[in-house]
Amino acid sequence: MSDWIPRVVALDIDGTLLKWVDGQTEDYETITAPVHDAVHRALDAGAHVVLSSGRSPHGMTRIADLLGLPREGTDRLWIVASNGAVVFRYPPIEVVHEETFDAAPAVAAVLEHHPRALVAVEERGVGGYRVNRVFPEGEISGEQIITEVDDIVGEPVSRVIIRDPEATADDFIELAARLGLHGTDYVVGWTAWMDLSPVGVSKASGLEHVCRELGLGAADVLAIGDGRNDIEMLRWAGRGVAMGQSVDAVKEAADFVTDSVVDEGAAVEMSRWFPAPGA
Structure with missing residues (x-):
């Protein structure tokens, strides 16, 4: 890959661009200078930067704003939300692709x-x-x-969050494996947090939609993430990079493991391809 340069940089948010802290507050949503500058060097080099997160669309636009994306006079940003179930342009939010499913049986x-x-x-x-x-x-x-649960999942949805503060991530991983959750894909977070989504939908499928629109492919993508919901994306991308604090399953899915989020691992990896002047 000596002459390879990413044409798309796909970035997870929580634990990749933002440092995860217990009892997070709004102050948690802070973009550091190394991350901000590395993103803009990628843009200067002609790469497309795509935010790719399990967050809902409205939970991602503030991060785009903090990053200064899109830059004035450029095309609107592509964003992959809800673990790939929603693809939208910003600003303003314009959903261009959405996958939905009947979540009621899995939730029950x-x-x-x-x-x-x-x-x-x-x-x-x-x-x-x-x-x-x-x-x-x-x-x-x-x-x-x-809202009553029957009404929450009474019609097709793009994603369901299930959270049990009294359980652990391992509890949810074991439960999901035992249930099978037929007709539904799932991903478990750092805690007892489960995202249910349509079968075959992931950050990878969302990014694939974006790349088709850009006339590019998986081989052109540098993807960086830290969570179990990043595994498909890291495997799919031309270069998948796990953050240093990721669990083993995420690291094993990646081509490379960068530094942890507290050591600006995303900026370190982007700087490999888009170095600062004089570096």
């Missing part, structure tokens, strides 16, 4: 084993979430509208 199966779990679905178009109970502060963005 999980709640049978975790009856006190929290359930959330994004309120598309307005931000916020419909929830069966309020989530811990800082875990989801926007207004939380208390």
Whole structure:
């Protein structure tokens, strides 16, 4: 890959661009100078920067703004949201691709084993979430509208969040493997947090849609991420890079492991391809 240069830089947000801290607040959403500068060097070199996250669309636009994306006079930004189920342009938010599914059977199966779990679905178009109970502060963005579970998943949705503050990530991994969750894909986060999505939908499928629009392919993509929901993206990309603090399953899916988020691993990796002047 000595003469390879990324033409698309796909960036996860939480744990990649942003440093994860317990009891996060709004102050958590801070872009450091090394990350900001590396992103703009990529743009200067003609690369497309695509944010790719499990967040809802409304939870991602602030990060684009903090990064100064898109730059004035350039095309609108491509963003992959909801773990690939939603692809949109910004600004303003214009959804150009969305995958939905019937989540009710999978949600019922999980709640049978975790009856006190929290359930959330994004309120598309307005931000916020419909929830069966309020989530811990800082875990989801926007207004939380208390709604019965049957109504939350009463129609096709692009993603469902299930969260059990009393359980662990390993509990959810074991449960998902045991249930099979037929007709649904899932990913478990750092905690007992499960994202349910349509089968075959991932950050990789969302990025594939973006690349088709750009006339590019997986071989052109540098992807950086840290979570289990990044595994498909890291395997798919021409170069998949795991953050240093990632769990082993994520590192094993990657072509390379960079420094941790606290050591600016995303900036370190981008600087390999888009070095600072004089570096």
